Amino acid sequence: MPQLNGGGGDDLGANDEMIPFKDEGEQEEKISENVSAERDLDDVKSSLVNESENNSSSSDSEHAERRPQTRPDSESYEKTREYFSEALRRQQDGGFFKSPHYPGYPFLMIPDLTNPYLSNGSLSPGARTYLHMKWPLLDVPSSAGIKDSRSPTPGHLSNKVPVVQHGHHVHPLTPLITYSNNEHFSPGTPPSHLSPEILDPKTGIPRTPHPSELSPYYPLSPGAVGSIAHPLSWFMQHQGQPMYSIPPGGFRHPYPALAMNASMSSLVSSRFSPHMVTPPPHSLHQTGIPHPAIVSPAIKQEPSGDNISPSMKSPVPAKKEEDKKPHIKKPLNAFMLYMKEMRAKVVAECTLKESAAINQILGRRWHSLSREEQAKYYELARKERQLHSQLYPGWSARDNYVRTPSHSQQVQTCFSTVYFLSASKKQCVQYLPSEKMCDSPTSSHGSMLDSPATPSAALASPAAPAATHSEQAQPLSLTTKPEGRMHHHFSLPGKASGSTSSSSSSSQPSSTPILTRPIPFTSLHPSMLSPPSPFHQAALHSHHSLFQSQPLSLVTKPTE
DNA sequence: TCCCCTTTGAAGGTG
DNA sequence: CACCTTCAAAGGGGA
Numbered sequence: 001m002p003q004l005n006g007g008g009g010d011d012l013g014a015n016d017e018m019i020p021f022k023d024e025g026e027q028e029e030k031i032s033e034n035v036s037a038e039r040d041l042d043d044v045k046s047s048l049v050n051e052s053e054n055n056s057s058s059s060d061s062e063h064a065e066r067r068p069q070t071r072p073d074s075e076s077y078e079k080t081r082e083y084f085s086e087a088l089r090r091q092q093d094g095g096f097f098k099s100p101h102y103p104g105y106p107f108l109m110i111p112d113l114t115n116p117y118l119s120n121g122s123l124s125p126g127a128r129t130y131l132h133m134k135w136p137l138l139d140v141p142s143s144a145g146i147k148d149s150r151s152p153t154p155g156h157l158s159n160k161v162p163v164v165q166h167g168h169h170v171h172p173l174t175p176l177i178t179y180s181n182n183e184h185f186s187p188g189t190p191p192s193h194l195s196p197e198i199l200d201p202k203t204g205i206p207r208t209p210h211p212s213e214l215s216p217y218y219p220l221s222p223g224a225v226g227s228i229a230h231p232l233s234w235f236m237q238h239q240g241q242p243m244y245s246i247p248p249g250g251f252r253h254p255y256p257a258l259a260m261n262a263s264m265s266s267l268v269s270s271r272f273s274p275h276m277v278t279p280p281p282h283s284l285h286q287t288g289i290p291h292p293a294i295v296s297p298a299i300k301q302e303p304s305g306d307n308i309s310p311s312m313k314s315p316v317p318a319k320k321e322e323d324k325k326p327h328i329k330k331p332l333n334a335f336m337l338y339m340k341e342m343r344a345k346v347v348a349e350c351t352l353k354e355s356a357a358i359n360q361i362l363g364r365r366w367h368s369l370s371r372e373e374q375a376k377y378y379e380l381a382r383k384e385r386q387l388h389s390q391l392y393p394g395w396s397a398r399d400n401y402v403r404t405p406s407h408s409q410q411v412q413t414c415f416s417t418v419y420f421l422s423a424s425k426k427q428c429v430q431y432l433p434s435e436k437m438c439d440s441p442t443s444s445h446g447s448m449l450d451s452p453a454t455p456s457a458a459l460a461s462p463a464a465p466a467a468t469h470s471e472q473a474q475p476l477s478l479t480t481k482p483e484g485r486m487h488h489h490f491s492l493p494g495k496a497s498g499s500t501s502s503s504s505s506s507s508q509p510s511s512t513p514i515l516t517r518p519i520p521f522t523s524l525h526p527s528m529l530s531p532p533s534p535f536h537q538a539a540l541h542s543h544h545s546l547f548q549s550q551p552l553s554l555v556t557k558p559t560e
Numbered sequence: 561t562c563c564c565c566t567t568t569g570a571a572g573g574t575g
Numbered sequence: 576c577a578c579c580t581t582c583a584a585a586g587g588g589g590a
Contacts, residue, residue, distance in 0.1 A: 356565040
């Protein structure tokens with residue numbers, strides 16, 4: 001397993017050092033952005049080039065240097081971070097959930113009761129929060145709950161999360177902790193969260209937070225969970241239903257439980273009720289509590305198996321299926337986790353509000369993260385995936401595909417497919433020719449770590465050119481949007497069927513070498529920019545004039 | 561009201 | 576194995 005600390009405390013050490021780094025990052029951003037928030041755009045742009053050079057590398061040393069620049073609000077942030085760093089350290093030791101080992105550590109990050117993967121939206125994903133819990137709670141006899149999985153679900157055991165929310169402090173890793181940040185601070189979360197015992201919204205009966213609620217905590221390492229497994233079981237049992245509802249359709253895996261390995265099973269057991277392993281008699285949430293990971297088809301169209309989107313179908317059938325099939329969302333990847341965490345921060349720091357712009361910035365920041373930093377997210381993402389797989393053994397990413405699973409169909413529909421599925425989709429406007437020139441061979445994703453299967457792997461060779469590679473490989477394509485997506489339609493890669501057929505809305509660079517990870521103007525904000533590679537710098541210079549005249553908004557400057 | 565946009569990463573499908 | 580496509584989050588903006 002990729003242990004962050006595999007390098008021997010490297011991670012730990014990294015964590016400690018990371019803190020400064022993060023601060024630095026924030027500071028850097030905030031310093032510049034606080035000022036720049038109102039700063040004239042031109043100003044920002046003009047300075048961009050210079051700053052980019054300065055930021056050419058996000059070395060730890062650099063971060064360290066900047067560390068001193070703590071901002072006013074950094075104090076509170078610092079606190080949170082402290083907690084988290086502590087948690088991380090402990091995790092290194094064996095996981096957050098070695099309760100016995102850390103009896104004194106009162107704070108556990110707990111997820112919003114809602115399953116992160118359910119996006120019904122009914123329950124605010126709110127998320128994972130720090131749970132001020134009494135460790136003794138973990139001592140709850142497991143036998144009680146586990147035996148009778150069908151025991152009535154006490155209302156007090158419902159998904160409401162009793163938590164202590166440290167809403168204001170968003171630790172860089174919070175996303176990892178809190179599933180939906182935006183749901184970040186779910187207003188719906190009862191104030192009772194301040195107390196270990198919470199009144200169940202439904203019954204009003206006080207209940208103690210269940211460890212399972214902590215589950216979303218990915219830092220939790222499978223191996224470390226065992227100790228708390230049974231304590232959770234009681235909760236699960238009482239729940240009477242899986243915390244994470246199992247898709248009615250059932251999982252592909254006939255015997256999900258068998259698919260689990262020891263470590264995972266422990267994880268699951270601790271986090272999820274046995275029901276999760278064994279599909280409940282009913283298809284959906286008996287409690288009616290929406291699962292975070294499960295999205296109502298109404299919200300998210302579920303592939304019904306045919307190539308026609310539900311909306312296209314007759315209302316009745318579609319509806320039926322919707323009711324039947326909850327939409328299980330994909331586990332968040334490292335970047336998504338990062339985004340969740342950082343989005344609010346970025347939004348707060350800049351005037352930009354459009355997600356597209358924010359995401360661009362986040363993308364840049366992501367690349368500017370150190371390996372260690374990214375590794376953390378990769379690790380969390382990995383755990384997310386593990387957990388998800390445990391929760392939904394039969395689930396496949398394909399399940400969420402709206403488009404036809406059949407490639408042949410895709411080929412047939414080809415261009416029309418996109419429009420068929422979404423009439424509102426952009427028309428095929430192509431800027432084909434020129435785009436081809438921009439391309440640059442990059443890693444398929446161009447990510448710094450190239451999404452290593454194991455974060456540790458990435459960490460393993462810090463000196464590895466991964467980061468450099470990605471950055472350099474990344475073309476600084478200032479011209480983005482228009483052709484970004486459009487060109488897909490007309491780019492005729494070797495795989496005519498694949499590329500053309502699905503040239504759908506997805507603008508994944510991977511599909512086309514032309515514009516890979518274009519760097520938008522918005523992301524060029526000095527404070528937000530990550531150290532540009534030489535390539536970037538060159539591009540910046542070459543396009544400097546453009547920047548000057550370009551408004552700070554999503555860049556839509558077509559390639560020339 | 562719905563979809564687009566934008567990011568990176570993961571998963572799955574195809575050749 | 577390489578490549579391609581889709582989806583995950585988010586929320587302003589546009590149709």
